[in-house]
C-alpha cells in the first residue's frame with residue numbers, strides 16, 4: 040500500500056507538458072518528499088519497471104532519476120532487494136489521506152481500509168453511477184419536502200421503529216410488485232439509508248465474522264466493503280455471459296451469503312439467464328445461504344421490459360431484495376429499501392432501529408407522495424430516454440474517433456458501458472493520464488477481488504452531457520495512443 044500512495048502522488052504531480060523534463064521532475068518530486076520526511080528512511084521504492092509502467096513513463100526515465108538520487112545520497116540500492124530511501128532526514132507524519140501505516144485499527148478495519156480506501160466522489164465524464172442530477176424535478180420535490188416537514192406529526196418527529204413510514208412502505212411494495220415482480224406485503228419492506236446500509240444490516244444479521252460470502256467477480260466495490268467490514272471471507276465467483284456462475288467456484292466452503300446483481304450485472308452488464316437463476320436458487324437452498332439481490336438500476340432498461348427480480352422466482356424465502364433511490368433520484372438522498380421474508384421482519388426492524396435509528400419520516404412522507412402522485416414514474420421515463428440517448432451518443436462518438444476499435448459491453452440497461460482493452464494496454468496509466476484532464480476512466484481491475492482476468496474501462500454516461508462526452512472521448516482516444524503499452 041505504501042508503494043501505491045507514492046505512485047498516486049507522483050502521478051498527480053508530474054506535469055507532462057512542462058518544460059522541465061520528466062526525469063528531472065521525478066528527481067525533484069522524490070527529493071522533496073525525502074527531505075520533508077514523508078518518504079522515511081528505509082522506505083522501499085517501487086521497482087523502476089513498475090513505477091515506469093504505472094506512470095506511463097519510459098523505464099530509462101525512472102532509472103535516470105533513481106541513479107541521480109543515489110549519486111546525491113538520497114537513495115541507496117541493496118543488491119537484489121531494491122531501491123531504498125537513505126535515513127538522512129527526520130520522518131514527518133504523512134498527510135492523513137496517505138497514511139497507510141498501522142493506525143491502531145482492528146484487523147477487520149485495516150483490511151477494509153486497505154482494500155477500498157476513501158471514495159472519490161467524482162462527477163462528469165465518465166464517472167460511473169452518477170445520474171443526471173440537474174434535471175431532477177427539484178422544485179416539485181422541495182415543495183413536497185417543505186410541506187411534509189411542516190405537517191409532520193410529533194410521532195413522526197420522535198424515535199420510530201416501524202421499518203419506515205407506512206405510506207412509503209405501501210408505495211414501494213406496490214412499485215416493486217408491479218414493476219419488478221417482487222412478491223411482498225408492505226410489512227416486508229424496510230426503509231434504509233441506501234443499499235450500502237442494507238447490505239451492512241443483512242451481513243450483520245445473517246452472517247458471523249469468518250463466514251464465507253460469495254461475490255460476483257468482477258463486482259461492486261460497495262459490496263466488497265460492506266461484507267468485508269462485517270468480517271466475512273470474500274470468495275470471488277466468476278461471471279460469464281449468463282451471470283454469476285456457481286459451478287465455477289473451486290473453494291469448497293459453503294457460502295452463508297451470496298451477493299448478486301442479476302438484472303444487470305455490475306459492472307459487466309450481463310443479465311442473469313433463467314437457468315442460472317434457478318441454479319443459484321437451488322444452490323442457496325442446498326447450502327442454506329441467503330441471497331442478497333441488488334436491483335440497483337433496473338429502471339433503466341432500453342431494449343425490452345426489465346426482467347422480473349430473482350426474489351419473485353424464489354419459493355423458499357432465501358432472497359433479500361435491495362432497491363435504492365440513488366440512481367432514480369439522486370445519491371445524496373440516502374434512501375433505499377429492503378424486502379425481507381416474513382420471518383426476518385422483526386429482527387431487521389429491531390437491528391435497524393437499534394444500530395442506525397430510522398431515517399426521517401418527513402422525507403419518507405414526501406417520497407411516498409412523489410411516488411403515488413406519479414412524479415417518480417415520470418422522472419424515470421424522462422431519464423430512461425435521456426440515458427438511452429447518451430449511451431447512443433457515447434457509442435457514436437467513440438465509433439468516429441481513433442478509439443473506434445474498442446469493444447463495448449451490450450448496454451441493454453444501466454448507466455455505464457465497459458470498454459474492453461487488450462492485456463497489453465495499461466489501464467492504470469490510461470486512467471491516470473486522463474484524470475489530468477478531469478476525465479475519469481475507472482480501470483476494470485478495481486472491481487476484482489482476485490487477479491483480474493479482463494482489462495477494461497468503466498465509462499459512466501448517465502450524468503454526462505453532450506459536450507462532456509465529446510471531450511471525454513477525445514481524451515480517451517488520445518491517451519490510448521500516447522500511453523505506452525506493457526511489454
Ligand SMILES: Cc1ncc(COP(=O)(O)O)c(C=O)c1O
Pocket residue numbers: 168232233234235236259261300305333335362363364365370374375
Ligand atoms: C451495484 C450498485 N448497487 C447499489 C448502488 C447504490 O448504493 P446506495 O444505495 O448505497 O447509494 C450502486 C451505486 O453506485 C451500485 O453501483
